Amino acid sequence: MKKTRFITLEGSEGAGKSTNMDYIQKGLRAQGIDIVTTREPGGTPIGEDIRQLLLGHKHTGMSDDTELLLMFAARAEHLDKVIRPALEKGQWVLCDRFTDATYAYQGGGRGIASDRIATLENWTQAELRPDLTIYLDVPIETGRQRAGDRSAPDRFEKEQNAFFNKARKVYLDRAEQEPARFRVIDASTSLDQVQVYLDEVLQELVSKKR
Ligand code: TMP
Numbered sequence: 667m668k669k670t671r672f673i674t675l676e677g678s679e680g681a682g683k684s685t686n687m688d689y690i691q692k693g694l695r696a697q698g699i700d701i702v703t704t705r706e707p708g709g710t711p712i713g714e715d716i717r718q719l720l721l722g723h724k725h726t727g728m729s730d731d732t733e734l735l736l737m738f739a740a741r742a743e744h745l746d747k748v749i750r751p752a753l754e755k756g757q758w759v760l761c762d763r764f765t766d767a768t769y770a771y772q773g774g775g776r777g778i779a780s781d782r783i784a785t786l787e788n789w790t791q792a793e794l795r796p797d798l799t800i801y802l803d804v805p806i807e808t809g810r811q812r813a814g815d816r817s818a819p820d821r822f823e824k825e826q827n828a829f830f831n832k833a834r835k836v837y838l839d840r841a842e843q844e845p846a847r848f849r850v851i852d853a854s855t856s857l858d859q860v861q862v863y864l865d866e867v868l869q870e871l872v873s874k875k876r
Pocket of ligand 1: 705706707737762763764765767768769771772822823
């Protein structure tokens with residue numbers, strides 16, 4: 667069986683993505699796995715600058731195609747400088763969001779056709795796809811209530827629930843289409859319960875490693 671090396675974590679607002687990113691990283695490190703953690707958009711100096719453009723409010727009325735291409739520009743740099751080098755060295759990579767987010771937000775949310783996204787995916791990533799994707803699922807209303815007014819909303823967080831509901835649907839559809847790659851975790855329960863589910867996934871990962 668192929669060793670799992672490239673893991674991505676997805677989730678909507680208020681799903682506990684940051685806390686659980688930390689939990690997964692610690693859990694895998696404790697098993698002696700050499701893991702690089704990173705995020706998208708971002709993960710490199712150029713990528714983090716692009717993230718500012720994408721999430722900030724400096725420019726208003728960004729076109730959907732510009733948004734999509736900036737996501738992939740950041741990704742191309744990330745793949746070149748961080749993800750591929752780590753995988754080539756035999757390290758595992760745990761990435762906070764990846765291309766499933768593009769299908770969800772630019773595809774579902776903005777309405778860009780998925781075959782256009784697939785073209786960019788094939789161009790930028792060639793054969794590379796995540797080996798495992800954990801999706802922390804929470805109904806949008808619950809998640810947003812939970813997230814509350816944590817901080818000033820970024821350009822995406824300003825969107826209405828309808829946008830996030832379309833994104834969530836894409837995640838769930840993709841998970842259904844690719845059950846071998848996806849693990850959907852019900853994140854509407856308590857953090858303790860989510861981590862019980864995560865422990866099961868980590869267990870599965872570590873046993874595959876051996
Ligand atoms: P987050 O990492 O704090 O969740 O913020 C990143 C935001 O960017 C989030 O709202 C989802 C969005 N995003 C996209 O719209 N498309 C993408 O391809 C990625 C990676 C993120």
